[in-house]
Amino acid sequence: MTAATGIGARVLRTEDKRFLTGTGRYVDDLPLARATYAYFLRSPHAHAKIKSIDISAAAKMPGVVNIFTGKDLVDAKVGGLICGWTVKDKHGEPHKAPAHPVMAVDTVRYVGDTVAMIVANSHDEAKDAAEAIKVDYDVKPATIDLATALGKGAAEVHPEAPGNLIYDWEIGVKADVDAAFATAAHVTKLDLVNNRLIPNAMEPRAAAADYDKGTGNYTLWSTSQNPHVLRLILSAFVLGIPEHKLRVIAPDVGGGFGSKIFCYADETMVCWAASRVGRPIKWTAERSESFQTDCHGRDHVTHAELALDKDGKFLALKVETIANMGAYLSTFSTAVPTYLYATLLAGQYTTPLIYANVKAALTHTAPVDAYRGAGRPEATFVIESIVSKAAAEMKIDAAELRRKNFIPSTAFPYQTPVALQYDSGNYPPIIDEAMKIADYKGFEARRAEAKSRGKLRGIGFSSYIEACGLAPSQVVGSLGAGVGQWESAQIKFNPTGNVQVLTGAHSHGQGHETTFAQLIHDKLGVPMDQIEIIHGDTATTPFGMGSYGSRSLAVGGSAIMKAADKVIAKGKKIAAHLMEASVADVEFENGVFKVAGTDKNVPLGQVIFAAYVPHNYPHADTEPGMDENAFYDPANFVYPAGTQICELEIDPETGTTEIVAFTAIDDFGNIINPMIVEGQVHGGIVQGVGQALFEAAVYDNSTGQLISGSFMDYTMPRADNFPSFKLGYKVTPCPHNPLGVKGCGEAGAIASPAAVMNAVHNALAPVGVKHVEMPATPLNVWQSIQGAQRQAAE
Amino acid sequence: MYDFAYHRPKSVADAIGLLKSKPEARAMSGGMTLIPTLKQRLARPSDVVDLGGVKELAGIKVEGNNVVVGGMTRHADVASSAEVKAAIPALAYLAGHIGDPQVRNRGTMGGSVANNDPAADYPGAVLALNATVSTNTRKIAADDFFKGLFETALGEGELITGISFPKAEKAAYVKFPNPASRYAMVGVFVAKTASGVRVAVTGAGATVFRVKAMEEALAKNFSSAAIKDIKIPADGLNSDIHGSAEYRAHLVGVMARRAVDAANK
Incomplete structure (x- = not known):
C-alpha cells in the first residue's frame, strides 16, 4: 500500500488531535444529569479491628444521599473481589485465597482499605460527611516489612493464610541445579531488593454508573484497560448482575501501566450503589488516593546464584524470591511473580539448568499486582545484574560474557529449562549494533576524561528477553489462568465504503486508533480517514480481553488481519459475480479486485456497495452485507529481545547520578508505526530508569503509613533527567502471527533498571562500592561511597 | 477545601482591617502554599484575604x-x-x-x-x-x-x-x-x-x-x-x-x- 500511511510508516497519531486540544472524553468529563458524587472513607490504620461504625451524624449532613458500609454488602450478599489466577504450590495445592470483601467488614488491613462509601449531592458534601463518620478502631500490630513478613511473630494478615504465606512455589529441579553448582569453577552470589513502585497514571482511576429502572440495565463507565473482563468479574463473581444487563464503557483513559487492569472496590461500589441510590453516581480518585490504593508494582527480595565453568559458560542458575502480595490478592497478583517471572529466568542465554523458588507473602500494605512488565522486569533485573557481577568477578568483559552464553540464532525454536519455547531471535547482531552506537570502544577514554572533572563514569549492559502477547489460551489455562487470552475483531463496512473496526483491545495511550487503522489501510486499501477504530464499550465491541502484556498488536492486530481476510474472501465472491468471472481467478490488490490476466477490475468500494444494495448479487451462496468477525488465539507468546547500554556519571561529592547516554536496540519483529514504537520505548526506558534512580514506595515499618504518599516525596522521573535516547532495530519476524510482530510496550521498562544499575556499579567499582540497591538516589549513592571508604579505612 | 469568605482588598490598610476584624482570617499572597493546604483540608480559615489586588505591594x-x-x-x-x-x-x-x-x-x-x-x-x-x-x-x-x-x-x-x-x-x-x-x-x-x-x-x-x-x-x-x-x-x-x-x-x-x-x- 502507499508508503506514506501503510505498514512501516510514521503516521501521526489520529487520536492526538483530541488529546492535544483538550477534547478527549474521560470518565470524569461525563455529563450525567442528576448525578451524585461518591467519596470513600479509608482506613487510617494498617491493621485494626473495626469495633463500630457510627454513621448517624454523617447521614444528617447537608447533601448526603446515602452511606454504605461493609455490613450493607454482607446483608445484600455481595461477593468478594477475586484473584483470577490459581497458582499451585510445590505440593500441587492451590494458593491460599483469603477473602477480599469489597469494603472492610470487621478488619482493615492497609492504610487506604475501604471502610465506607458516602454518596452526596457534591464531592465536598460527601467529604464533609466522611469526616463526621465515627469509626472505633482497635489498632493491632501490622506486618509491613517484606523481609520479615514470613518470619515467626509477624502479625497475621488473614487467618486463611497462616504465617502470611500465600504459596511456596517452585520451577525446575533443585537437585540437578545443586549438582551443577558442585562442578562450577566460579559461583556468583547476589542479594537484591526489587523496589516497590506506585504506577501514577496521569489520569487517576475514576468510575461513574447509571441504573435504568425501566429496563434494569446498568451502565458503568470505568478507567479500565479491559472493560469486558471487568464486566465478567463483576457479573460472574462479585455483583451477580447478569452480563447482558451490565454495560461497561472505558472511554478515553489516561494511562494505566497495568494498574487499571484490575477490579477494585471503588468501581464495584459505584456500580452496585447506582441502583440503590436511584441516581447516577460519579467518583474520581484524588491523587493521594491513587498513591494509597492503586495496586503497586514489583516488591521482591531475592537471593540468586549463578554457576559458571572456567571459561564463563553458565552452568546453572538458582533463584529464591519473596514476593509481596500486599494485604489482599488483586486480580492477577499470583501470576506475576511465578509465570511472568520465573519462566523468564533463562534470559537470552543457554543456561541449561534453572531452579527458582518463589514465596508469596501478605503484608499490611496496598495490594501488589502487574505493573508495566509485570514479573519480566524483575526477572531481567536478576539475570542481567548477576551476569554483569559475574563478568566483573571473573574479569571478563561484560559484553563478551553475554555473547559467550547467547542462544545461537540456529537454535530457534529454543526450549528453555523454564517452560517457555522462544520462537525466534538473533541476539549477537543486536549487542554488536548497540556497542557500535554507544561507542563502547571509546568508553575508557571518556571515563578518564570524566575523572579529570571529578566525576565517576560508568557503563552498563542489559540484554533482555521478554514473553508478551498474552497468550495461548491452552497454555495459560494449564497454568491456572481463569480466562482465555485470545483477542477479537470486527470489521464493519458501511454502504458508502467507510469502515468501523471494532477491537476487544483497549487503548489508553498506546495509539491503537492509528496503528490498527494502518493495518486496515495496508491490507484493504481503505484511506486512513475512512477508517474508525472503536474500542472500550462492551455494548458495541465484541468480547475481548483488553490491553496489557504488550498484546494489543500481536494478538488484537492479528485478529483484525484474520477478519480482513474474511472481508477479502467474501469480496472476491461478490467481485467475481460483478465481473462475471470465476472466484478462483479473482485477485485482490491495493483495494481493487481483479481478474488475473485481464484488465477487468472492480474497486472494494463498489463491492461494498453491492453487498448492501444487492440488486445484482450472488444471492445463492453469499449473504448481503459486509461485517466480518474474527477471534485470534495465538500459538505462542511473542519474544521481543534487545540490548540496552546506559552510560552515566556520578558526582561523588553529592551522590548525584546523571545519565549521559542511553542506547536501546530492540527486536520487535515487524514494525507498523516506528514513531509510536519509539514513543513506547522512550516511555518504557523512562519508567525503568525511574525505578533504578528515583522511585520508591516507602512505608513506615512500624505504622504502615505511606511516607512516599505524594509527589512531594515520591520521585517521578522528569524530562530533564534524561539525554536524548539512541534507538535502533533488528528484525526477526515472529513466525506464528500473521503480522510477524512482537510487542514493544513493556520492553523499555523491562530492560532499563539493570542497564542503569550495572552502569552505577561500574562507575562506583573504582571507589570500592560493592552493591547499591535501587533506587540509586543521591543519598543512597553517597552513603554507599561513605560505607566503602569506612570499610577501606578499617 | 472547606468553605470560606473571600476578600480582595485594594489597599494595605483595608487588608489589615479585614485581618484584624476576622480572627480566623488568613492572608493570601500568591497562594502557592495556602491553596494546596486548603485543598488538602489542612487549614480551615473563616476568611481568605487575597492581597493580589493591593497594587502598592x-x-x-x-x-x-x-x-x-x-x-x-x-x-x-x-x-x-x-x-x-x-x-x-x-x-x-x-x-x-x-x-x-x-x-x-x-x-x-x-x-x-x-x-x-x-x-x-x-x-x-x-x-x-x-x-x-x-x-x-x-x-x-x-x-x-x-x-x-x-x-x-x-x-x-x-x-x-x-x-x-x-x-x-x-x-x-x-x-x-x-x-x-x-x-x-x-x-x-x-x-x-x-x-x-x-x-x-x-x-x-x-x-x-x-x-x-x-x-x-x-x-x-x-x-x-x-x-x-x-x-x-x-x-x-x-x-x-x-x-x-x-x-x-x-x-x-x-x-x-x-x-x-x-x-x-
Whole structure:
C-alpha cells in the first residue's frame, strides 16, 4: 500500500488531535444529569479491628444521599473481589485465597482499605460527611516489612493464610541445579531488593454508573484497560448482575501501566450503589488516593546464584524470591511473580539448568499486582545484574560474557529449562549494533576524561528477553489462568465504503486508533480517514480481553488481519459475480479486485456497495452485507529481545547520578508505526530508569503509613533527567502471527533498571562500592561511597 | 477545601482591617502554599484575604545602595528584573530557580518569606544579604526575622510590605534540590556585602541559619579552599527519606564551596 500511511510508516497519531486540544472524553468529563458524587472513607490504620461504625451524624449532613458500609454488602450478599489466577504450590495445592470483601467488614488491613462509601449531592458534601463518620478502631500490630513478613511473630494478615504465606512455589529441579553448582569453577552470589513502585497514571482511576429502572440495565463507565473482563468479574463473581444487563464503557483513559487492569472496590461500589441510590453516581480518585490504593508494582527480595565453568559458560542458575502480595490478592497478583517471572529466568542465554523458588507473602500494605512488565522486569533485573557481577568477578568483559552464553540464532525454536519455547531471535547482531552506537570502544577514554572533572563514569549492559502477547489460551489455562487470552475483531463496512473496526483491545495511550487503522489501510486499501477504530464499550465491541502484556498488536492486530481476510474472501465472491468471472481467478490488490490476466477490475468500494444494495448479487451462496468477525488465539507468546547500554556519571561529592547516554536496540519483529514504537520505548526506558534512580514506595515499618504518599516525596522521573535516547532495530519476524510482530510496550521498562544499575556499579567499582540497591538516589549513592571508604579505612 | 469568605482588598490598610476584624482570617499572597493546604483540608480559615489586588505591594525599585522588592512581587518579576540582575544577580538567579514556571508566576517574595518554609529559597537570600523586612508597622532585621519552623517575627495583623536588599560585592546561591519535590534540600547563599561576609543555609534545618565558622574563614580569604575543612554538625538538622541529617550536613559544605566558587566567577 502507499508508503506514506501503510505498514512501516510514521503516521501521526489520529487520536492526538483530541488529546492535544483538550477534547478527549474521560470518565470524569461525563455529563450525567442528576448525578451524585461518591467519596470513600479509608482506613487510617494498617491493621485494626473495626469495633463500630457510627454513621448517624454523617447521614444528617447537608447533601448526603446515602452511606454504605461493609455490613450493607454482607446483608445484600455481595461477593468478594477475586484473584483470577490459581497458582499451585510445590505440593500441587492451590494458593491460599483469603477473602477480599469489597469494603472492610470487621478488619482493615492497609492504610487506604475501604471502610465506607458516602454518596452526596457534591464531592465536598460527601467529604464533609466522611469526616463526621465515627469509626472505633482497635489498632493491632501490622506486618509491613517484606523481609520479615514470613518470619515467626509477624502479625497475621488473614487467618486463611497462616504465617502470611500465600504459596511456596517452585520451577525446575533443585537437585540437578545443586549438582551443577558442585562442578562450577566460579559461583556468583547476589542479594537484591526489587523496589516497590506506585504506577501514577496521569489520569487517576475514576468510575461513574447509571441504573435504568425501566429496563434494569446498568451502565458503568470505568478507567479500565479491559472493560469486558471487568464486566465478567463483576457479573460472574462479585455483583451477580447478569452480563447482558451490565454495560461497561472505558472511554478515553489516561494511562494505566497495568494498574487499571484490575477490579477494585471503588468501581464495584459505584456500580452496585447506582441502583440503590436511584441516581447516577460519579467518583474520581484524588491523587493521594491513587498513591494509597492503586495496586503497586514489583516488591521482591531475592537471593540468586549463578554457576559458571572456567571459561564463563553458565552452568546453572538458582533463584529464591519473596514476593509481596500486599494485604489482599488483586486480580492477577499470583501470576506475576511465578509465570511472568520465573519462566523468564533463562534470559537470552543457554543456561541449561534453572531452579527458582518463589514465596508469596501478605503484608499490611496496598495490594501488589502487574505493573508495566509485570514479573519480566524483575526477572531481567536478576539475570542481567548477576551476569554483569559475574563478568566483573571473573574479569571478563561484560559484553563478551553475554555473547559467550547467547542462544545461537540456529537454535530457534529454543526450549528453555523454564517452560517457555522462544520462537525466534538473533541476539549477537543486536549487542554488536548497540556497542557500535554507544561507542563502547571509546568508553575508557571518556571515563578518564570524566575523572579529570571529578566525576565517576560508568557503563552498563542489559540484554533482555521478554514473553508478551498474552497468550495461548491452552497454555495459560494449564497454568491456572481463569480466562482465555485470545483477542477479537470486527470489521464493519458501511454502504458508502467507510469502515468501523471494532477491537476487544483497549487503548489508553498506546495509539491503537492509528496503528490498527494502518493495518486496515495496508491490507484493504481503505484511506486512513475512512477508517474508525472503536474500542472500550462492551455494548458495541465484541468480547475481548483488553490491553496489557504488550498484546494489543500481536494478538488484537492479528485478529483484525484474520477478519480482513474474511472481508477479502467474501469480496472476491461478490467481485467475481460483478465481473462475471470465476472466484478462483479473482485477485485482490491495493483495494481493487481483479481478474488475473485481464484488465477487468472492480474497486472494494463498489463491492461494498453491492453487498448492501444487492440488486445484482450472488444471492445463492453469499449473504448481503459486509461485517466480518474474527477471534485470534495465538500459538505462542511473542519474544521481543534487545540490548540496552546506559552510560552515566556520578558526582561523588553529592551522590548525584546523571545519565549521559542511553542506547536501546530492540527486536520487535515487524514494525507498523516506528514513531509510536519509539514513543513506547522512550516511555518504557523512562519508567525503568525511574525505578533504578528515583522511585520508591516507602512505608513506615512500624505504622504502615505511606511516607512516599505524594509527589512531594515520591520521585517521578522528569524530562530533564534524561539525554536524548539512541534507538535502533533488528528484525526477526515472529513466525506464528500473521503480522510477524512482537510487542514493544513493556520492553523499555523491562530492560532499563539493570542497564542503569550495572552502569552505577561500574562507575562506583573504582571507589570500592560493592552493591547499591535501587533506587540509586543521591543519598543512597553517597552513603554507599561513605560505607566503602569506612570499610577501606578499617 | 472547606468553605470560606473571600476578600480582595485594594489597599494595605483595608487588608489589615479585614485581618484584624476576622480572627480566623488568613492572608493570601500568591497562594502557592495556602491553596494546596486548603485543598488538602489542612487549614480551615473563616476568611481568605487575597492581597493580589493591593497594587502598592508589588514592584521593584532601587533606593541608594539597596534594591527594594515589594511583598507582592512575583518570583518571575524578580528573576527578570534589570535592577535586580544589575545589583544582585544571585537574587535574580535564585528567584528564577524557585519551583516551576507556574509557581514563579504566582508566588511572591513576601508570601514565601512570611511562610518561612524550611525548604524555601528566599530566606537564604534575606539572611545572607542582611536584608531588612518592612511591614505595615516596622522594619525587622533579617537576623531577627526567622524564628523557627514556619515561624517568624511577624505579629497578628502584620504584613510584609517590602524587603530591602543591600547590593552585594559578591554573592551566589547554590541549592541541592530534593529529588522529588525539588524544594531546597540544602541551599546555601553566600554574600559579601558592605556589612561583611554571610553564609546562610536553607533546607537543612528547621529554619534558615548562618554558618559563622565559614563566614569568619571567608572574611579572611573569600575562596572555597578557605572553608574546605569546616564540618557542619548534623545535630538538629532535618532528616527524611531523601536525606539524613549527616548527608545534609555534608551537603552544606559542598554547596557552600560551590557557592563561593560561583560568587568568584
